[in-house]
Amino acid sequence: MKQENSEEMAEYIDRAYKQCTTEQERDYVEKKITKILKTLAKNKTTLNWKALPLPLLRKHKATPLVGRSTKTEKSYFRLTTEPDPKDIRPLPVLKLAMKNIEKHRKKKNYNYVLDQLRAVRQDITLQNIENAFAVYVYETNIRVAIECDELDQYAQCYSCLESFYSSFPQYTQNKEEFVSYHLLYLALIHNTAELNRVFRKTTRAGPLGKAAEFVVATLQANTNRQAKLALQIENPAKYLVAKIMTAEREI
Incomplete structure (x- = not known):
């Protein structure tokens, strides 16, 4: 993680805890931040901490x-x-x-x-x-x-x-549509561990099936199969497919 991003994260966490006035609120903030950090680690991505809203303590209020x-x-x-x-x-x-x-x-x-x-x-x-x-x-x-x-x-x-x-x-x-995007995204960032987790819970029907087949072809370096499947995948998934294929050619 870049130093600048680490500093922004530390500042965000500090601001999040400073708004707390009770132990209940601190526990709530801790759970929210832990969830964010686990998601970032799982997806191997970064976050614009300056733009992220603070955990909303108003959930604990009556109105x-x-x-x-x-x-x-x-x-x-x-x-x-x-x-x-x-x-x-x-x-x-x-x-x-x-x-x-x-x-x-x-x-x-x-x-x-x-x-x-x-x-x-x-x-x-x-x-x-x-x-x-x-x-x-x-x-x-x-x-x-x-x-x-x-x-x-x-x-x-x-x-x-x-x-x-x-x-x-x-x-x-619309869950299958968005899981198909996520499979392609995970293939793009080479997050094999998370790909395996999603695959275990994924059916192979409809648009999701095409995306799953494309990802398998990508992992197997089966370029002919990959190219055929790419023609069958529709927007906006096609944007992710194009990025994957471009990245493969540049290796």
Whole structure:
């Protein structure tokens, strides 16, 4: 880990604990940070600690935060103080914001889209929104991150989405699609241990099956099979496939 990233991580952890006033809150923060670190180690990736919201202690309070902002467009900003409801958008406004984001996504305004998605995710987290809409936001963010090669953001979002899928089985309609992306991502970063774990829990049907077969062909260095399967894989997975094949050619 680079020294700069280590310093940012230490600063984040320090800020996270400084907001605690009870042992219950310290235990909660410790569990959240441990989960983040395990995910980073598992995916062999790094994190923008400066942009990561602090663990939300409001979960321990009786009254949840409900935003009052009516802005459909809002750039992401890093919180350094207690969130103000007038700056946070409630669920109905967030749904309108996502409609606006989808319009810009079609125009491939990716810098704008990624910034807006981060702001939406922040408002979701601050209000502890855990429903089908939250899953839709993370799924959309993952697709966009793959399309524009923002794999650090992909890794962050997939970790959260995986947690949603585990906690709320009723929202897993698209799970196979996103597991297929994760198989390709793990192959790209050469995380064989995690690949084996995911393979053990993976079916070989539909888009997931094609991705799994492509990964197996990649691991076996079967370039002919790899090339044939690449033609059968659709976007946005095709972006990951292209990166894997480019990396293989450069070795």
